[in-house]
Amino acid sequence: xxxxxxxxxxxxxxxxxxxxxxxxxxxxxxxxxxxxxxxxxxxxxxxxxxxxxxxxxxxxxxxxxxxxxxxxxxxxxxxxxxxxxxxxxxxxxxxxxxxxxxxxxxxxxxxxxxxxxxxxxxxxxxxxxxxxxxxxxxxxxxxxxxxxxxxxxxxxxxxxxxxxxxxxxxxxxxxxxxxxxxxxxxxxxxxxxxxxxxxxxxxxxxxxxxxxxxxxxxxxxxxxxxxxxxxxxxxxxxxxxxxxxxxxxxxxxxxxxxxxxxxxxxxxxxxxxxxxxxxxxxxxxxxxxxxxxxxxxxxxxxxxxxxxxxxxxxxxxxxx
Ligand code: TXA
Ligand code: MG
Numbered sequence: 001x002x003x004x005x006x007x008x009x010x011x012x013x014x015x016x017x018x019x020x021x022x023x024x025x026x027x028x029x030x031x032x033x034x035x036x037x038x039x040x041x042x043x044x045x046x047x048x049x050x051x052x053x054x055x056x057x058x059x060x061x062x063x064x065x066x067x068x069x070x071x072x073x074x075x076x077x078x079x080x081x082x083x084x085x086x087x088x089x090x091x092x093x094x095x096x097x098x099x100x101x102x103x104x105x106x107x108x109x110x111x112x113x114x115x116x117x118x119x120x121x122x123x124x125x126x127x128x129x130x131x132x133x134x135x136x137x138x139x140x141x142x143x144x145x146x147x148x149x150x151x152x153x154x155x156x157x158x159x160x161x162x163x164x165x166x167x168x169x170x171x172x173x174x175x176x177x178x179x180x181x182x183x184x185x186x187x188x189x190x191x192x193x194x195x196x197x198x199x200x201x202x203x204x205x206x207x208x209x210x211x212x213x214x215x216x217x218x219x220x221x222x223x224x225x226x227x228x229x230x231x232x233x234x235x236x237x238x239x240x241x242x243x244x245x246x247x248x249x250x251x252x253x254x255x256x257x258x259x260x261x262x263x264x265x266x267x268x269x270x271x272x273x274x275x276x277x278x279x280x281x282x283x284x285x286x287x288x289x290x291x292x293x294x295x296x297x298x299x300x301x302x303x304x305x306x307x308x309x310x311x312x313x314x315x316x317x318x319x320x
Contacts, residue, residue: 009158009162009174012134018130021033025140029043032169033172034174038280040146041057041165044141048112060145060150065122066114068123068142073090075125077090083189085194099185100122111143153315157281180276186198193215196215199310203307204306241296241298243295244297246259247292253286255298258297262297272300283315
């Protein structure tokens, strides 16, 4: 691997750093910034050329639509059509790790490239206060996929971002490790019935408590989330799931202290919140050249476990 040129990194809690980042974003540059879920690779969502820079930096297929980030629910509903369900979800889960896909409002300035030509827009008000300050200062929606090369594990520290995209962004804002550690839940509210497009930190159970039963999008639906591509969030080494034993040459990623001498444990006490926060960093740390596979212990499927298992299945899926 070649060493990328160093990218300036500044603390997100420094108002001067945020002012610099906001200026860069307004001028069409790419800036990586922390949210409560994962680090985002940001660009002005209304600027087609800036957004094209995101796809180039990530080597990302163009048909994948991006999430636009805004500082308040009011800002979101100025861009996308607020349905009753959207308002109800926003009241409880915004700011927070939830993305809503809504019908574009007339005159919505989000570039067509950002939404991959769709009549809908994906909107999120991040839970991180520093991220919202940055967004307020930019004054425009900021398109931001996870700040990694396409198909790879999402970054949960500024160092991960530098590894993935060093030299390809103007500035990295550092907010320390992301507290949630998994990408936001994506719910499509643009049709007759709400549909869960990507499981995430806001669980299906939490959404159904507010909206009643919701549909699950299945792989192969006309509008799919890239999170629904079979192989995604993948380390370089093969991944073996529901492992109950350590095999020669493997790195073992445990959950709930099930084997002796594991290389890492997502949560020795079996706590799903802690496991989600640690998942991507652990996959990165264990992904060393020459290992036979990363073996991962079973993680229960309820609540946040659904999102963790979704990411693990994709990490283990056959590579194209
Ligand atoms: O936690 C997160 O959501 C992170 C941080 C940085 O905010 N961002 C992120 O963005 O994960 P990205 O681009 O990796 O994921 C965008 C998701 C994809 O699953 C995409 O298909 C879906 O949102 N999406 C975006 N616009 C859509 C649309 N108009 N219709 C359907 N799905 C859409
Ligand atoms: Mg991603």
